[in-house]
Amino acid sequence: MFTISTLKAQDISRTFGIGLQSSFPTYGFSIKYALTDKSVIQGTIAPFQAGAAHINFYGARYIYRFISENENSIIVDPYLFGGVGMISYNYGAYGLGSGSFFSYSAGGGLEFIVANKFGISLELGYGKLNVSDGVAVAGIVGGGGLHYYLK
Numbered sequence: 001m002f003t004i005s006t007l008k009a010q011d012i013s014r015t016f017g018i019g020l021q022s023s024f025p026t027y028g029f030s031i032k033y034a035l036t037d038k039s040v041i042q043g044t045i046a047p048f049q050a051g052a053a054h055i056n057f058y059g060a061r062y063i064y065r066f067i068s069e070n071e072n073s074i075i076v077d078p079y080l081f082g083g084v085g086m087i088s089y090n091y092g093a094y095g096l097g098s099g100s101f102f103s104y105s106a107g108g109g110l111e112f113i114v115a116n117k118f119g120i121s122l123e124l125g126y127g128k129l130n131v132s133d134g135v136a137v138a139g140i141v142g143g144g145g146l147h148y149y150l151k
Helices: none
Strands: 016-023 026-034 039-050 053-065 074-090 098-114 118-132 135-150
Touching: 016 118, 026 053, 026 135, 039 074, 074 118, 098 135
Parallel strands: none
Antiparallel strands: 016 026, 016 135, 026 039, 039 053, 053 074, 074 098, 098 118, 118 135
């Protein structure tokens, strides 16, 4: 007797994922939580130190997924995102001081679901960093991520 089973995109759990996220110029540890199949919130934290320089990033994003209905071994989900973040820095030992600035970004991307557990994402968007009063850096930003989805 033969048994046939199929795996549908809806059978894959993408509710809670942990991993790494990068969106130039920041990168760090990330947690994703799906409020619904299509609505996801993501938090990213990057507490890094290089010598006497301390640079920290704290960010949050909202992601809207367009769930793929294919039944291939690799599932591709397009998405849109919008996010905000805060970057703080301290270069005390170098005499450069410390401070913080606000950032935001919006764009879209693709997440490839591999082996029903790993999400590999590539994205492109627009971002702006408010470096100080009246001074900002804006432009096209690229990024990517790697997440492991827990069942």
